[in-house]
Structures are given as structure tokens and as C-alpha cells.
Amino acid sequence: MIKVGLVSLGCAKNLIDSEIMIGHLHAAGMEMTANEQEADVLIVNTCSFIDMAKRESIGTVQDAVDARGEDQQRKKQKIIVAGCLSQRFSKELPGLMPEVDAFIGLDQITQVAPIIERLLGRVRPEEEDPENLVTRQPRYIPDYDTPRFRLTPKHSAYVKIAEGCNHTCSFCIIPKIRGRHRSRTQESVVKEVEQLVASGVKEINLISQDLTYFGMDKWTEARPNPRSPVDSTRGESLATLLRALNAIPGDFWIRLLYTHPAHWSDELIQTIAECPKVARYVDIPLQHISDRMLTIMQRETSGDYIRQLIAKMRAGIPGLAIRTTFIVGFPGETKEDFEELLQFIKETKFERAGVFRYSSEEGTKAYKLDGRVHHKTTESRWNKSMRELQLIAEEFNASQVQRTMRVLVEKPGVARTEMDAPEIDGTVFVDQSLPVGEFAEVTIGDWRGYDLVAAR
Secondary structure: OOEEEEEEOOOHHHHHHHHHHHHHHHHOOOEEOOOHHHOOEEEEEEOOOOHHHHHHHHHHHHHHHHHHHHOHHHOOOEEEEEEHHHHHOOOOHHHHOOOOOEEOOHHHHHHHHHHHHHHHOOOOOOOOOOEEOOOOOOOOOOOOOOOOOOOOOOOEEEEEOEEOOOOOOOOOOHHHHHOOOEEOOHHHHHHHHHHHHHOOOOEEEEEOOOHHHOOHHHOOOOOOOOOOOOOHHHOOOHHHHHHHHHOOOOOOEEEEEOOOHHHOOHHHHHHHHHOOOEEEEEEOOOEOOOHHHHHHOOOOOOHHHHHHHHHHHHHHOOOOEEEEEEEEOOOOOOHHHHHHHHHHHHHHOOOEEEEEEOOOOOOOHHHHOOOOOOHHHHHHHHHHHHHHHHHHHHHHHHHOOOOEEEEEEEEOOEEEEOOOOOOOOOOEEOOOOOOOOOEEEEEEEEEEOOEEEEOO
């Protein structure tokens, strides 16, 4: 039996790709192994969103190549590089990593089993280049019946409702890696969630590059521009999807991970408010508040629009926790731009937030922009904004003491509220006796940094 090892790097969207590959390998009768030494084939599913992720991916591949060269038992092992690094640098990588046996992209994740069989069935001459199977413009999207082996805990699952992105943010390479936005059908997503809930899943995490654009690429009238709001009168949308998922029988949360501010609408706000299974948690990366910076970043929003949207969201969805992210040190960011952002952070008091230092990525529009910010200035701005966010988080957590909350027990003694996404946000320390994978009611007795402590 063919044994396959897989290293999955990067975000939850990449994790689903890994789960789909494993599902197809199982269907083909292959065995997964956590012991890389005994694997006939090692797949590294890479990330290359920012420079740090790129370095981690390259380092992981190189470690695998070095281990094969040093270990007699692994001499015949085949190495496949999959994911965003392959997709982004498909032309360059075969020459830079000649020791790799094959590079595959998004369109090949369902074909991984026959690719492996072919690689193992032949001896590759040393002078021969690696197989480069990456298609330049990926078109693949999963379906409800796509073979998949979940790598998340039994009670929590990610569901990818769309792939790709139509936005042209000047700092982002994702559209060039993942292609144009392409939504699944609402029926397909509903069927998958029904299956997951029937299997005992208590938390459905909806993910894509842009949840709020779901269905809009299928509208039959004039194609919506990047600023179009969610509007279910024109066809399937995130609003219609949420109402359909909310109607599925069972006790579970629906969580929204990544929404673009340009597509929000009064209808979407009302939908979330009227759907009790949708967690009072929204991930909405804003990136900045300065009109200058939003224009340079090509975010299709303005500072006033963002302020008004946040106010409407909080007024329309009682108890909402908003998660966002910002970028500091972007080319052209002045002291005044940063001070406006810092003041916005202080005033808005986001329940969950983080800050990225700008990463200059080859292939993006921002890569060629003038006005680079000195790295020490970027670091100073990052430290100032993160200190402010930490103070806000501590103030918010202190306000939660004495509140009774519903939590999902993640592992013995550790749970999450609906305000906390898996592996991103804080946790709640609870009684060790509470059953894992089930909901529980707890009263908050204390807090520690970003985490809460339930009263005994």
C-alpha cells in the first residue's frame, strides 16, 4: 500500500485543500502517515500570502529535500509541492527546486492520487526537470460530495463557499494565486452543512476570500461592480445562504470568516440579526481608515463609509463582536494617516483586532509604489497600535466578568464563546468535567490577558 505524508501550512482555506487531497487519497486506497520517514510520497501544501509564509513554505520544502538526501530509508521518496507557493511561482520553482518531483496547484488537488501513482511508477533522470502540473488560471471549487477527510475536531468544521477574489487591493496577491471569484451553488453549501450537522458538528465556519460576494458572480443581470451590496432580489447571496443554513435542524453556530466591507448592506445586517444560529461575530478586515490610504490600497471604501457601516452593524446586531485587521507601514503612510488610524482604533474599540506590518509582495501593485516607510517607523507604529488594542481587549474582557455565556468546549478545561473563532481569538478556561464538543453555560469569574476564566 502506498503511504503518503502531508504537511499543511497556511490558512483554513489551505487546510480544506489538504482535507480534500487526503479524502481523494483515502478513496484511492492509499494510507496517510504522520511519520515522514516511512512515507513513499510527501506532500507539502504551501502558503505564500506574505513573505513570512513564503519563507516558512520554502524552508519546509528544503527540510524535506535535505532529509531525503540524508536518510537512506527515504532515498526513493517522492516530494510534491502543492498550494499557493506552487500556484504563485509555477514558472520559477522547477528551476529553483529541481529536487522536487512535482508541483501541483489548486486544479490538481482532486487528481493527486493518479499523479502519485504516475510518479511512483517511473524513475526520473537526475537532469530531468520536475513535473509542473500547475494551471495558470485555477477554476476549481469543491462540491458537497467532494471526498474530504476533516483535520479539525469533530465538533468544528470549515466550509469553503467560494474560491478566488475579484478585488484589486494593491497589497494583495491572492487574486493572482487563487483566480477570479467563483461561488458554489447555495444548494451545494446547504447539503454539505446538513451532512456536517448530522455528523455532530456544532460549529460551521464559513470561509472564502470574500464571503460577502457569494452568489453575486452568478447574477444574470449586469455584473455587479466591486462596491455592489448584498441584494437577494438579484439572485443567491450571502443573505439567502444564511437564511437557508439557519433553517437546518440542529443546535449549531454559523460563523462568518472574512467579509469585505464594500458588500455589506442593510439586508445582510437584518439577516444576521434574524438568524439565531449565526454567531454574533463578524470578521471584516478594514486595513485602514485614512481616505488617502484606503485609496492607495484600492479598498473601494472610504473612512466615512467604514465608520457608518460599523455603527449600523452594531445597532442592527445586538451583542455583535467585530474582528478586524489593519496594515501599518504601507507605502505612502504618513504620520497623520497613522494617527488617524490610532484614534479610530481608540474610539471604535473593536472586540477582536490585529495589526499587520506591511509586507511588500512581488506581483502586487503596491510592490512598485514610492514612499516606502522605514522599517523602524513601521515597527514603532505596529507597537503603538498593538498596545492600544491590548488595552482595549483587557477593558473588554474585564467587562465580561459576571456575565453568563454559552461556550463550545474545545478540549478538557478549554472552551470558546461565539465571539472567539478557532485558532484566532481567545478562549475561556472552564471546568475540566465539561464534555468536549458540547455547548455549556458558564459564568465568567475572571480574565487573563486575552482569555476569560469561568467561575467555579
